[in-house]
Amino acid sequence: MVDGYTALSPWVIGFSVFYLVPVLATFYLSFTQWTLVGEAQWVGIENYRRMFTEDPLFLDAARATVLFVLFSLPAKLALGLALALLLNLKLPGMNFFRTVFFLPAVISGVAVSLMWVWFLQPDTGVVNTLLRYVGIAGPHWFWDADWALFSVALMSIWKVGGAAIIYLAGLQNIPAQLYEAASMDGANSWQKFRRITLPLLTPTLFFQLIIEMIDAFKIFTEAVVITKGGPLNQTYFFLYYFYEEAFTNFNMGYASALAIFLLTVIMTSTALAKWWANKWVYYGDQN
16 A cells, blocks of 8 residues: 555655646635735735626637637547548558658647748748739738638647547557448448447547647647737737736736636536537447
8 A cells, every 4th residue: 555655656746736736826816916026915806807897808818719719629620530531541651641740749839830920921921922823812811800810720720630640549449340341231431431430439539629629728829929919819819818917917816817717618618528428429338
């Protein structure tokens, strides 16, 4: 028993120091006014009252973040699955393509953001230059209030290769004899996908749904590097809002309240996704 607790102690200490204590401290600070100088002054629910009733930036940040989640999440889930199906084909050189498509998932977010700025420059960017060759006047992308949010969502799809590798692992875990039996029964490719691949892949789909949803709610780097929350607050994402309040305005109490609100939204969304998953996720040991 002692050896077991000894083995667990590094994880318990790490979790307590780097997760539990910061969350509890953030929760306490959300009820205070503190500027990193002096002692925190208890103000009760004032930060939350201001957030919900007085601060227009809160609504801008919430709207931009929710729209980004709605734009990017379905696209990344669907395209990741489609790419995984292609990477699962038995073709020469497939290991090379799997590596190539996975690489964007491990490249620095700052480097990727700067690359996309170059791609989507209105006048000299690669995308608009190619569009001009076919007679299309490309938009101003990040610098246009009507296109900025869509541009960031489009940019986020760049990392879809990471999701595809997870899907690929799920696909390769499906027994081949199921497809052989379906072929003997005369099933076509769509029927195999609909009746075998998709049901047996639902645990992987659910895992990706949770991971990608949390990642979408935490959108931050693109706003800092590219848009600075603009134009017209169209990309003023919630985590960027928190960053501005905490490290530009040094309003740590209010920033802590924003962090607790975002944590609550993510936890609630995850709980709802788990409840919904009970209706469509199939596990092999189910009767």
